[in-house]
Amino acid sequence: xxxxxxxxxxxxxxxxxxxxxxxxxxxxxxxxxxxxxxxxxxxxxxxxxxxxxxxxxxxxxxxxxxxxxxxxxxxxxxxxxxxxxxxxxxxxxxxxxxxxxxxxxxxxxxxxxxxxxxxxxxxxxxxxxxxxxxxxxxxxxxxxxxxxxxxxxxxxxxxxxxxxxxxxxxxxxxxxxxxxxxxxxxxxxxxxxxxxxxxxxxxxxxxxxxxxxxxxxxxxxxxxxxxxxxxxxxxxxxxxxxxxxxxxxxxxxxxxxxxxxxxxxxxxxxxxxxxxxxxxxxxxxxxxxxxxxxxxxxxxxxxxxxxxxxxxxxxxxxxxxxxxxxxxxxxxxxxxxxxxxxxxxxxxxxxxxxxxxxxxxxxxxxxxxxxxxxxxxxxxxxxxxxxxxxxxxxxxxxxxxxxxxxxxxxxxxxxxxxxxxxxxxxxxxxxxxxxxxxxxxxxxxxxxxxxxxxxxxxxxxxxxxxxxxxxxxxxxxxxxxxxxxxxxxxxxxxxxxxxxxxxxxxxxxxxxxxxxxxxxxxxxxxxxxxxxxxxxxxxxxxxxxxxxxxxxxxxxxxxxxxxxxxxxxxxxxxxxxxxxxxxxxxxxxxxxxxxxxxxxxxxxxxxxxxxxxxxxxxxxxxxxxxxxxxxxxxxxxxxxxx
Amino acid sequence: xxxxxxxxxxxxxxxxxxxxxxxxxxxxxxxxxxxxxxxxxxxxxxxxxxxxxxxxxxxxxxxxxxxxxxxxxxxxxxxxxxxxxxxxxxxxxxxxxxxxxxxxxxxxxxxxxxxxxxxxxxxxxxxxxxxxxxxxxxxxxxxxxxxxxxxxxxxxxxxxxxxxxxxxxxxxxxxxxxxxxxxxxxxxxxxxxxxxxxxxxxxxxxxxxxxxxxxxxxxxxxxxxxxxxxxxxxxxxxxxxxxxxxxxxxxxxxxxxxxxxxxxxxxxxxxxxxxxxxxxxxxxxxxxxxxxxxxxxxxxxxxxxxxxxxxxxxxxxxxxxxxxxxxxxxxxxxxxxxxxxxxxxx
Numbered sequence: 001x002x003x004x005x006x007x008x009x010x011x012x013x014x015x016x017x018x019x020x021x022x023x024x025x026x027x028x029x030x031x032x033x034x035x036x037x038x039x040x041x042x043x044x045x046x047x048x049x050x051x052x053x054x055x056x057x058x059x060x061x062x063x064x065x066x067x068x069x070x071x072x073x074x075x076x077x078x079x080x081x082x083x084x085x086x087x088x089x090x091x092x093x094x095x096x097x098x099x100x101x102x103x104x105x106x107x108x109x110x111x112x113x114x115x116x117x118x119x120x121x122x123x124x125x126x127x128x129x130x131x132x133x134x135x136x137x138x139x140x141x142x143x144x145x146x147x148x149x150x151x152x153x154x155x156x157x158x159x160x161x162x163x164x165x166x167x168x169x170x171x172x173x174x175x176x177x178x179x180x181x182x183x184x185x186x187x188x189x190x191x192x193x194x195x196x197x198x199x200x201x202x203x204x205x206x207x208x209x210x211x212x213x214x215x216x217x218x219x220x221x222x223x224x225x226x227x228x229x230x231x232x233x234x235x236x237x238x239x240x241x242x243x244x245x246x247x248x249x250x251x252x253x254x255x256x257x258x259x260x261x262x263x264x265x266x267x268x269x270x271x272x273x274x275x276x277x278x279x280x281x282x283x284x285x286x287x288x289x290x291x292x293x294x295x296x297x298x299x300x301x302x303x304x305x306x307x308x309x310x311x312x313x314x315x316x317x318x319x320x321x322x323x324x325x326x327x328x329x330x331x332x333x334x335x336x337x338x339x340x341x342x343x344x345x346x347x348x349x350x351x352x353x354x355x356x357x358x359x360x361x362x363x364x365x366x367x368x369x370x371x372x373x374x375x376x377x378x379x380x381x382x383x384x385x386x387x388x389x390x391x392x393x394x395x396x397x398x399x400x401x402x403x404x405x406x407x408x409x410x411x412x413x414x415x416x417x418x419x420x421x422x423x424x425x426x427x428x429x430x431x432x433x434x435x436x437x438x439x440x441x442x443x444x445x446x447x448x449x450x451x452x453x454x455x456x457x458x459x460x461x462x463x464x465x466x467x468x469x470x471x472x473x474x475x476x477x478x479x480x481x482x483x484x485x486x487x488x489x490x491x492x493x494x495x496x497x498x499x500x501x502x503x504x505x506x507x508x509x510x511x512x513x514x515x516x517x518x519x520x521x522x523x524x525x526x527x528x529x530x531x532x533x534x535x536x537x538x539x540x541x542x543x544x545x546x547x548x549x550x551x552x553x554x555x556x557x558x559x560x561x562x563x564x565x566x567x568x569x570x571x572x573x574x575x576x577x578x579x580x581x582x583x584x585x586x587x588x589x590x591x592x593x594x595x596x597x598x599x600x601x602x603x604x605x606x607x608x609x610x611x612x613x614x615x616x617x618x619x620x621x622x623x624x625x626x627x628x629x630x631x632x633x634x635x636x637x638x639x640x641x642x
Numbered sequence: 643x644x645x646x647x648x649x650x651x652x653x654x655x656x657x658x659x660x661x662x663x664x665x666x667x668x669x670x671x672x673x674x675x676x677x678x679x680x681x682x683x684x685x686x687x688x689x690x691x692x693x694x695x696x697x698x699x700x701x702x703x704x705x706x707x708x709x710x711x712x713x714x715x716x717x718x719x720x721x722x723x724x725x726x727x728x729x730x731x732x733x734x735x736x737x738x739x740x741x742x743x744x745x746x747x748x749x750x751x752x753x754x755x756x757x758x759x760x761x762x763x764x765x766x767x768x769x770x771x772x773x774x775x776x777x778x779x780x781x782x783x784x785x786x787x788x789x790x791x792x793x794x795x796x797x798x799x800x801x802x803x804x805x806x807x808x809x810x811x812x813x814x815x816x817x818x819x820x821x822x823x824x825x826x827x828x829x830x831x832x833x834x835x836x837x838x839x840x841x842x843x844x845x846x847x848x849x850x851x852x853x854x855x856x857x858x859x860x861x862x863x864x865x866x867x868x869x870x871x872x873x874x875x876x877x878x879x880x881x882x883x884x885x886x887x888x889x890x891x892x893x894x895x896x897x898x899x900x901x902x903x904x905x906x907x908x909x910x911x912x913x914x915x916x917x918x919x920x921x922x923x924x925x926x927x928x929x930x931x932x933x934x935x936x937x938x939x940x941x942x943x944x945x946x947x948x949x950x951x952x953x954x955x956x957x958x959x960x961x962x963x964x965x966x967x968x969x970x971x972x973x974x975x976x977x978x979x980x981x982x983x984x985x986x987x988x
Binding site for chain 1: 661662663664665672674675678679682685686689690693694696697700701704705706710711712713714715716717718719720723724727728731732735736738739741742743745746749750797798799801803805806808809810811812813814815816817819832834835836837838839840841842843844845919920961964
């Protein structure tokens with residue numbers, strides 16, 4: 001055991017050389033509570049003082065107080081109280097800091113997962129558990145509005161509440177489930193796969209994670225706002241969004257926190273992948289999951305600032321009476337959509353490229369064959385990355401933008417099917433003549449390919465402008481996005497969690513429950529979303545609380561299967577919780593995979609490797625006699641956390 | 643493998659053919675959209691069947707025995723194959739692109755003599771204006787004539803769609819958007835808003851009727867006569883003060899404005915037969931007006947023009963559109979105030 005690792009074992013000590021601090025001053029939930037309250041009061045004081053000095057009426061403007069104190073300063077107080085800034089503040093203020101301070105590194109007991117932690121493996125699990133909480137919340141909202149939609153007419157909610165449920169469902173799923181769940185999986189796997197001891201910036205990594213609950217909390221608490229939750233869809237089009245009740249601001253600001261978290265993580269991945277590859281790990285020897293997260297992170301850092309800007313501008317139109325996106329005073333209504341989709345189309349790839357990476361790992365391992373056309377697989381990721389920035393206006397074929405933009409955007413959109421097709425065909429070729437082991441991760445991978453192909457093909461219909469003009473803003477869109485984001489992204493998230501579960505927890509999940517979960521999900525998913533293509537093309541618009549009676553029967557079928565789909569998640573959660581608590585102990589490499597994370601113990605040692613791994617070959621040399629991806633001379637560090 | 647793929651192709655083709663996916667077309671544009679749809683569908687069925695064929699065959703043929711620990715053959719790739727599955731899909735999607743581009747340009751062609759119809763959208767109602775400033779709340783279209791719609795919105799973004807006619811176009815505040823529709827069969831249809839525009843979005847519809855050219859001409863002439871004859875037909879531009887003298891016409895205009903502005907979508911009002919629950923009931927306003935310290939007509943007028951000035955307990959500010967003061971003509975506003983206040987009978 002190295003000296004650094006030894007230093008970290010006396011956990012419970014606090015930062016640097018300072019004395020152990022008391023209950024109230026120690027980083028954690030107690031300090032977070034009073035810091036949050038204090039910072040709220042500071043924000044409130046600033047607002048009230050400025051309004052009082054300026055003579056604005058009313059001085060106590062609660063909307064502005066909630067916006068400034070509740071959505072900006074209080075979250076900063078929370079992050080400060082939790083301790084995400086401690087090291088930096090010590091350093092800035094010139095107090096002693098320990099360069100090799102690993103006091104907050106690694107989880108030794110379950111309570112360590114509820115603290116600021118700098119270990120990428122702990123952060124990965126923190127991400128996954130937190131995002132699954134929001135997944136359950138978002139799914140619950142979907143159950144509520146599917147109950148309303150089961151029959152025509154209004155039964156349970158008024159229309160504003162319905163619009164709020166739909167909007168919050170999509171927002172939770174996209175911003176605080178799918179995007180960060182992939183960040184969680186990659187956080188756990190990427191440094192291990194690179195042969196690195198951690199991410200490049202572990203403290204920034206911790207900060208990224210802790211900004212996420214702030215975003216999710218804002219989205220959820222918007223239901224408490226007067227007038228209800230934000231109700232303009234996750235697209236939040238101006239000028240409607242600048243005229244809606246106050247709940248809208250919770251969306252505007254929640255996106256800022258989620259976006260900041262996302263950007264910081266992406267920067268961290270880029271630096272880690274570029275600078276922290278183990279000796280011998282050339283770019284052409286990187287596992288495709290690493291390639292996928294590399295391209296995803298490039299998309300995130302370039303695109304995410306655009307949605308941040310668009311939401312700030314919408315909010316300014318509301319609170320500062322600017323006219324970015326209002327038709328009066330020279331504002332440009334369609335400008336919102338251009339900026340929004342310049343992020344949100346790349347965001348579709350942000351939400352699916354990491355999934356492509358996961359599937360590439362799983363297909364190769366469970367087919368016992370090298371991935372087919374490795375280099376073309378990596379190049380196709382780059383192709384998608386490049387094209388992703390040139391297709392945004394295909395969301396605006398009916399928006400009233402310049403007519404000439406339609407044809408070029410249609411062509412680029414159609415062309416993006418080519419690299420995506422290359423990936424699908426390469427996965428199929430990897431299956432061919434393999435030795436297929438149909439464990440749960442593999443079932444989800446195969447289920448992913450079949451559902452994602454449907455989502456991809458319905459994307460072709462939507463790329464073709466004349467068909468899109470008919471299908472746009474109907475349930476066909478709802479079907480398409482769920483085939484891509486559920487049949488695509490969520491299936492890969494499930495596949496990835498089952499695949500790395502033994503590595504993360506050191507225990508094995510229940511294979512029978514896993515398969516039950518797959519089949520329940522696969523069948524009810526298709527039965528829920530496939531009929532939506534039909535009702536949409538036939539004339540049912542999306543985002544309506546009420547609809548023509550002719551669609552009643554199909555909507556009842558859709559609602560019933562959506563409840564089964566909701567119930568299938570219970571099987572998953574039960575399996576995860578019980579297996580983590582008392583599942584059978586897992587081997588270090590139960591899938592006999594070649595990538596580096598499987599060559600260390602399960603769960604891996606706190607600092608991953610006790611020596612620097614030497615990468616000597618491709619990560620997918622299955623069936624090649626004597627081939628090796630990595631050499632760990634002394635073997636893995638055998639000690640596991642207590 | 644081929645047998646499985648063929649079986650998948652047969653099943654998907656049956657699904658594609660037996661279910662009536664698209665509505666029965668009612669316009670030339672929808673005919674072309676339907677053609678594009680089938681062109682893409684044939685290609686998609688082929689690709690989908692191939693993928694499903696390979697997956698199902700692989701699962702059946704290449705599944706490892708439980709005790710089989712061996713690896714598959716180390717095949718790393720095949721350049722020819724990789725080129726084929728890059729180039730062939732590229733050709734197929736470009737073909738779809740070319741067909742789409744041609745259809746798009748045809749669908750945007752309004753011909754030399756289209757009927758021009760202006761569309762005004764606002765939360766949560768549609769209004770139409772024909773040549774000669776003939777206004778209507780019903781969209782009536784002539785058969786087999788290009789109709790060019792020019793659309794604006796008074797408040798937020800709406801979207802214009804008649805499902806059987808295919809064409810769809812957002813209606814955007816601040817800019818004029820347009821679309822061409824050429825009806826091919828007579829009948830009744832529904833125009834629906836497809837862009838989320840607020841709490842009344844689901845109810846923002848308008849009736850559509852397609853008539854033979856002759857029947858359309860006589861309908862238009864009748865509308866023109868009605869608008870020219872009665873006072874306050876919605877076309878006078880000067881602020882008419884004749885509401886008091888022609889009570890019957892005013893009452894009719896008030897009811898018409900109430901309906902066309904979508905008031906009933908949110909408000910209960912027995913006289914108009916509406917039962918909306920989103921906003922306060924309009925049935926007895928004396929109490930609310932007293933509370934606000936205003937006469938009933940003043941209170942009603944203020945609530946229409948500046949809905950946030952007085953908000954009834956139990957309801958939220960910012961929900962009701964604030965644009966009626968601009969979008970309604972003076973006549974319409976006067977008539978609506980009289981109609982809602984219940985004072986037209988004096």
